[in-house]
Amino acid sequence: MEAAMRDHPLWTTASEEDIDCAMEGLEKYIMIKLFSRTFSATPEDAKIDYEISEKISLLQTFLKPEHLDIPPIHQIEASLLLAEKELLKINAFKAPHEKLLSILNCCRVINNVLLNVAMSEHVPAGADDFLPMLIYVTIKASPLGNKTFCWANPPKLHSNLKFIKLFRRQAKLVSEAEYYYTNLVSATSFIVDLNAKSLSMDEIKFEESMQAAKLINKVTNESSSTCQMSQQQNNECSCSEKMPHKPDATGVFQVLQHGSNYPYMEAKSKGLTVGDVDVLLSDYKDLVSKYTIMCKAISCLSTSEREPLLRQIEKQSAGTLLSQHAGINTATHQHN
Known part of the structure; x- marks a missing residue:
């Protein structure tokens, strides 16, 4: 579609920025219109969403940072809550770009925590520190006011990830976006398979x-x-x-x-x-x-x-x- 737009006479003088903005707008318009037909479109998707949500709701009641070997210097509650808040926005949007942006914002908050701690404590920030924190944030993410009752968590996590993979422009699912997206996929897989041996827990x-x-x-x-x-x-x-x-x-x-x-x-x-x-x-x-x-x-x-x-x-x-x-x-x- 992007190639067809570039070849069209009306777009021959358009800049790269103009074409990019037009493609973003077109993707958003089409996917909002088709959202009900493309998001969580099969019973299998709904089943997987439910199983993940159920698993997270159980883990939310007792999981602590130390169970994932997250050191105390990285347990900055305000930043973790902000990351959770950003991740929870994923289901408020219908456009793939906006859903992906929720993931990016969540991961950027976590990454900033690691960088700030590394600078203040004079310790290197390793990639091995990032994934455990993302797993913890994904499990603990819960709408305000519901944490002590229904332990709600990021809804339809599987369907959101699948929707982004299928309908986000591949040219935009690269570099930082691809890295953070892949990490959330890995975090979700870890949660699905999680057992006692996955944690530092008896x-x-x-x-x-x-x-x-x-x-x-x-x-x-x-x-x-x-x-x-x-x-x-x-x-x-x-x-x-x-x-x-x-x-x-x-x-x-x-x-x-x-x-x-x-x-x-x-x-x-x-x-x-x-x-x-x-x-x-x-x-x-x-x-x-x-x-x-x-x-x-x-x-x-x-x-x-x-x-x-x-x-x-x-x-x-x-x-x-x-x-x-x-x-x-x-x-x-x-x-x-």
Whole structure:
């Protein structure tokens, strides 16, 4: 098409910049018009998108930079959040050029972090540092306001990458653009195949974290689905008794059972040591996670539905709480 444009009499006097701008505009116009027919066009694409999104949503709940061997000097939260924000823009556009630009902006932020750290710390910035950070950003990318609930992530990641590969002008998918695009493809492949051996993480701990993440996502997704159905009918978050997938006491109770028994519940500050900080922080995060899930699961129930659920949870939890309390007393005496 570009060759035909160059040969046309109307474009014989056009500059390279004019032709390039015209081709960009033409690509954008055509692909926006054909977007619904060309983006995620097959059931196979939708299936792969779902599997990747599901895998990322599980990893989001527990993955930390150290699991990918990202050194502390590269863990600059503000920059990582900016990179995540840029990547999330990919699904807001319909033109291949704009989708690719989202990837470029994300990767440039990461690259700037590496360059700045290299200059300030007088250490070389290696290509081996870039991919782990891109993998981490891809997994952690989540729309603001949803991180603690549905762990949403870059939607239709496979379809976006495929769309860019098929419909972005090949003359533009070179150099920096090709390098960053290829890295995101590699990051996506790594995530798909990721297991305990892929991370600096104990295999048993990895499996436990994945199972806990599945349980947490099940409870939150049920709650989200219930509220969304209710909002469509009543324009408010009150779930009907006839609606399926209600958050039940068993599911919420399983979430409460998972995790720490809080051995420091009755400990005194004078008896704590520096070595206790990691455990305390882990317990704090576990408690906040459970509190958030409970709030989300219960907040969309009406009063008549909420009270029986709470009574059932209280009844199921009573025995466990008593045994945990006994364990806390034992641990406290041993600690002291």
